[in-house]
Amino acid sequence: MTLFRTGVLRRCVGAVKHCSLSTTALRSRVQFEPPYLDASGPEIPEYPQLNVQVKGYDFTVVEHYAKWVHNTALNMGIDVEDSWATPCEKYHIQTFKPKSSTVEADYHLQVYDRTVQLADLPSVEAPLFLEVIQAGLPTGVEISVHSHQPEHSQMRYIPDLELKELQQQLQDLGGPSRK
């Protein structure tokens, strides 16, 4: 059981206190400002959408770490757009005795997956956030920080097999009659 270092977080909150507004406060402030003020774009360049993907074999560790990442981002004043879980990947691993097909060991493993999506992360805060994340990284967990692509959100949908089958049948019959 790994315990995360919340001491790290408290020290970092002290350092960026002057810019850590909660997201609700940010939204309420923006309502009363005219839009032309922000028309030229943000002062500091921002990453539009960043996915922090947490993967690991141990379910409790992955869950708790993803929650911690989410809370850290909120505490640092970073806008967390979305956070979701992807179904786990199941692996069936068999090791064989050398030069034979007798099974030596049989394992069933699952790789659990959680993602936290950050919106408009200022590039000045990004290195600090990533360092804090890495400092609290537990054993056996892998993080991957990448910009969001459409395939990542497409992956979350369960394909409708019946619909696909019907569409395939339609294609076979020569396409729709009315275009």
Next chain:
Amino acid sequence: MAAGIISSRNLASFSRFLTSGTKINTCRSINTNNNNSCRWQIVGAACVTRPPVVCPPMNPIEQQYSGMLATMEKELSLKSDHEIRVEKDKIYKKLLMSGEVDDAADLDRTSTQTVAEFEDTCTQELNDFNATLLPMHDRSETNDVRKRLHRCLERSLVLVVKHKLIDVQEWTLPHTPWTPGETLRQTCERVVGDVCGESLKVKFLGNAPCGFYKYKYPKTIRKDGYIGAKVFFYKCVVLGNKQEEVEFGADIDDHQWLTHDELKHTLKQSYAKSISQFLISDR
């Protein structure tokens, strides 16, 4: 994000995030004919860190708590297949001893592996795995230990060097003066390349410096009209987990990989203070 030359606008915006609170001197010493009191040499320094490789050992409280959780989990858990098999085996042996069951007639016993054999293979596999792990603590306590990159696997280490060219021999982070025409980050990349050679793969975090330190040169070595230097620190992380050691450049007298506590003792007070402001503790 493109690494542009630090303009005054960016200086203003990142100076908000510097915890030292010192204002950056805007009269920079490029092609100015100002009097000497305005000329500061800009120096880029690289804080090369090796993050912890292994989890730190648990506190007594953490050990007690995790032990308590483990016993609770065990008590509430269902029996595994192996445990059921062990119990069945015991019952069967008892029946065999009392002579109620005939050994040859029972088809259940034609399993390929007995329970004891299974446990033996499992413990053997565990021992083989443990043998491949890195040793946690280096027993040799010589001074040379501090030079090795693979000491203190559960702490994060920072590289400090002694440069040859400066008269006053002090432990500092690797640094070099900024030359016009390159960004500060490129200066720091150059520093790492010169000091550590090409063998060390390093990743820089961000284009903005994370720390700042200002010091005046002693009057004897005020050269080229600079009264002092302003050092900007960039953080970078050592990538990879190679076992071989790093070759260091010719400018370096000596080098050490130190933990954050050792940094406080080895470096000068004011220098250590400005460095500690941007280092994230690993405790």
